[in-house]
Amino acid sequence: MLLNRANQSGLSTQSLMLFLYGLYREKANAYKETAQSFHKKDSMNIILKEDSEILESQAEDLHSNSSSMSSRKEISMMLVGFYKERATTFRSLKRQLRRDSAAVFMVEKHAEILDDVSALINV
């Protein structure tokens, strides 16, 4: 019975997407809580807050699409988009952080890392 159910790829991919949704939410919450431990004007507060917001909205997208996506390619494309979106967000943070050269350096590098990771997922 379950074997037949499990063989339907839709069910498995849905589970995977819900699992990823949980992880994205968890990451967003962890970043949000960590951001609160820094001063409001601290660069790290800005970075973490921004990243947690984008992760939260991506988690919502994962959830809303969990029942409609059935192929691994579709999921991968979605995740690639997510990584690229985060990379763009990090680059856009440079303006806000311009007074903190170390933070600018880190967000630039982080954006590059996210681009590299998106290339790894995109097969």
Next chain:
Amino acid sequence: MTSGSGNDLLPVLVQTITSQMFDEANTISQLLHASFHSNKATSTTCFDFLAGRALSELVALICDQASKLAAASENSSNHHNHRHHTYDRTGRGHHNSDGINSIKHLVGKLVDIYYNRERVLKTHANLLLEKKHREVGCVLGQMAALYYTQAREMSENIKAILLLKQSSSSSRNGIDASVYDAKTLKGFVRYLAGLYQFRAQFFKRSANELFKSENDSIGTIMSLYGALLVDHSGELISLADTGMSERLTDPSVMQSSASETARGISGKYFPPMLEGMVNSAISAKGSKSVAISPPLNSYDDVEEKHETESFSDEAEVPQELAKTGAQDRMTTRVRARDDVSNLAMRYAGANKEEANALHKQLGILNSEDDESLKNGYTIMLKVVEYQGMFKLRFSFCYFISSVFLISVKDRCC
């Protein structure tokens, strides 16, 4: 630590239960894998394939149930915090009807979960009894009956609590029966812990029965499964007492060094006692095994083994299968069903790459420049590492259950 009181406690409880369910699935699948391979290596006893199939299906079911509970939990969390977006960025609407906003909803979910487990276990118990695997069949049948009883009991119990609540609250101000307070919820958490403990005792008794009838492999799994449930029960009691869940991730917990974090996560999601036993069973099998509970830094090795060996599992298929040509069919189907496992593995790899790159950047960053930047990025790095490992476990869990389901189906059906 994640804390909760009153209405905040419910999401914490649901997240804890979800995490425990993933823990259960991981533990059973890894024990199955270890048991399967250690028996093949020593050839002293014949691994019970039918029982293995039953437990594999249970693993797959628990994974699905945990994923769905996680989704429902997040829905309710959004609802409580009033942070829920009605529409996402693409303009699609969300339906929040499946969230868990009260004890009643949670109990409804748990009752469904238990009934579904009962159905799966009962089917397999009957199959085992038909094939004259009396001892294991009886144990699975009793497990099914236990789930059924606990589901019914929980359902009845919550009805009584809510009726009581309704009568007291409606007499005051007509509050809906689904409204609950921290005291009621804590009482329910303790009750749930009691159910876990009862189940653990049953598993231990069953294990003894199985050892007596020389079903050592399944007996060991049942015994360790029981030990895991005792741990889970303890966590729930602690949650009821303190309102805090040690299990759930908190950045402040992650402030320790990377190695401590690795050990902490390992301990959190897979008790060290089980880990030791599984690892020793695996090492008995030799170099062909897939690594169990890999340390965070050894992802590359694990991926390599998985990529190169998972689909070349032909060597591990019983020889009779090879003779009948069923092996090819099995391999094809394992490939087909293993897509999700591979995908999760790839994502885990991506996390690992991200963590490696972040680690490198952190090394470049001069700590004198900005201490808070370094601290913040260290936490980000640990979250990424932890999630990568969790994805790896998910992928491993799916992989193992698929190998069992397919190979056993070919052999027995």
